[in-house]
Amino acid sequence: MKAKVKTLAIIGGGAGGLFAAALLVDCQSLIVTILEKTSRTGRKILMSGNGRCNLSNTLADASRYDNGAFAAAVLANLGPAETLSTFASFGLETRTEGERVYPYGETAASVLDVLRNKLTYSVIEEKCNFNCVDIRKTGDGFVVKSEDGAELTFDYAILACGSGASVKDYDALGLAKKCGLGIVKPNPVLVPLRTVNNIKQLAGLRAEARVSLYAEGKLIETRDGEVQFRDGAISGIVIFELSHTLITRVGHFRQIKLVMDFYKEKTDTELDEMLTARQRRGVEPKDLLTGVFNRKLAEYIVKDAAGNGELIRRIKRNEFIITDTLGFSEAQASSGGVSLAGIDPDTCQTPVDGLYCIGEMLDVAGTCGGFNLQFAWSSAYAAARSLRGRTEA
Numbered sequence: 001m002k003a004k005v006k007t008l009a010i011i012g013g014g015a016g017g018l019f020a021a022a023l024l025v026d027c028q029s030l031i032v033t034i035l036e037k038t039s040r041t042g043r044k045i046l047m048s049g050n051g052r053c054n055l056s057n058t059l060a061d062a063s064r065y066d067n068g069a070f071a072a073a074v075l076a077n078l079g080p081a082e083t084l085s086t087f088a089s090f091g092l093e094t095r096t097e098g099e100r101v102y103p104y105g106e107t108a109a110s111v112l113d114v115l116r117n118k119l120t121y122s123v124i125e126e127k128c129n130f131n132c133v134d135i136r137k138t139g140d141g142f143v144v145k146s147e148d149g150a151e152l153t154f155d156y157a158i159l160a161c162g163s164g165a166s167v168k169d170y171d172a173l174g175l176a177k178k179c180g181l182g183i184v185k186p187n188p189v190l191v192p193l194r195t196v197n198n199i200k201q202l203a204g205l206r207a208e209a210r211v212s213l214y215a216e217g218k219l220i221e222t223r224d225g226e227v228q229f230r231d232g233a234i235s236g237i238v239i240f241e242l243s244h245t246l247i248t249r250v251g252h253f254r255q256i257k258l259v260m261d262f263y264k265e266k267t268d269t270e271l272d273e274m275l276t277a278r279q280r281r282g283v284e285p286k287d288l289l290t291g292v293f294n295r296k297l298a299e300y301i302v303k304d305a306a307g308n309g310e311l312i313r314r315i316k317r318n319e320f321i322i323t324d325t326l327g328f329s330e331a332q333a334s335s336g337g338v339s340l341a342g343i344d345p346d347t348c349q350t351p352v353d354g355l356y357c358i359g360e361m362l363d364v365a366g367t368c369g370g371f372n373l374q375f376a377w378s379s380a381y382a383a384a385r386s387l388r389g390r391t392e393a
């Protein structure tokens with residue numbers, strides 16, 4: 001006898017929700033509805049990678065995530081290679097720069113376009129402006145309620161509401177709580193860090209540096225990369241990566257500092273020789289670093305420096321006291337979220353039968369470089385495969 005067709009609500013039409021729906025377009029045993037809070041789906045995909053969408057990373061493994069073992073188990077079913085071949089089957093051409101994968105056309109819109117095209121000629125319904133505020137388990141199904149009082153019933157549900165990073169009025173973790181799921185306190189990660197140093201004169205500057213994160217005098221991590229200065233805050237990929245470490249591994253802001261080496265290729269002795277040679281040529285103190293660094297940085301370093309020792313310290317060991325992040329409004333991801341307790345990484349089903357949770361809503365945060373989108377695709381695949389299996393059986 002043919003099995004009865006079942007209904008599925010995908011709550012949240014972002015990266016994970018759209019990918020899960022795209023994987024289910026040909027599933028005859030499920031009628032899928034995407035319920036999206038805002039007026040259009042896939043907004044964060046468009047924001048990602050500065051509009052280029054760094055959609056995956058060929059080196060995605062446990063080491064790139066907090067709760068890495070869980071992330072790796074999810075990725076084991078659909079890793080970067082399988083993700084790219086799935087996207088290729090949707091029509092997306094990609095290019096790989098180092099380990100980072102982008103759409104070939106370097107525009108995030110192509111990722112969203114192929115997902116949308118996949119859904120266009122399907123029976124999958126998209127309900128935008130459906131702010132889901134309640135979800136209740138009833139017998140063998142779910143009643144889902146919108147902010148304006150509409151109630152819909154489904155056999156299965158996927159929570160795919162993302163995180164509060166760069167989102168106004170995020171409250172989706174309350175939905176998970178209503179279903180009895182545990183919540184790990186969310187914190188912004190991949191986010192600029194606030195400093196008490198007066199760096200107004202550096203605002204707008206981008207500089208290469210070797211940056212070391214210290215907590216209570218202990219070295220935590222060192223990374224090389226571009227740093228971007230703002231009035232009162234420091235940003236850039238290297239800082240985003242260190243913010244992830246700071247939040248997930250250190251977890252407090254007591255005696256936190258970033259120590260920057262702006263000339264890692266030269267030792268203290270070599271710098272001393274360089275400065276001494278310039279002084280012998282009669283170069284004025286204020287011009288000692290002219291031609292070495294960007295003018296803003298050179299002026300910041302030489303200002304009121306008393307002697308070569310002080311100059312060298314400022315070049316090689318410039319300290320920035322960090323007191324906080326700039327918060328969710330400026331973050332690219334969130335740590336914390338729906339607790340992984342009882343969630344099966346092979347299916348992303350929660351302890352509530354028929355209720356799945358995917359993407360950034362889960363307590364998994366990757367570092368910079370395409371890892372968060374990769375986790376959204378992989379977890380969406382796990383849920384879609386499980387739902388297909390249980391309804392087609």
Ligand SMILES: Cc1cc2nc3c(=O)[nH]c(=O)nc-3n(C[C@H](O)[C@H](O)[C@H](O)COP(=O)(O)OP(=O)(O)OC[C@H]3O[C@@H](n4cnc5c(N)ncnc54)[C@H](O)[C@@H]3O)c2cc1C
Nearest residue numbers: 012014015016037048049054132161162359360370372373
């Ligand atoms: C500026 C920026 C740049 C980024 N760049 C990259 C990058 O280059 N590479 C990378 O890997 N990651 C990047 N990320 C992170 C990445 O975008 C997210 O990790 C990814 O989108 C998570 O997918 P998701 O499906 O879990 O959530 P989302 O894509 O955020 O989708 C969640 C959806 O759920 C909807 N929703 C929320 N609450 C409700 C509700 N109550 N009812 C109904 N719908 C709801 C939201 O409106 C949204 O559409 C970036 C993030 C930001 C903010």
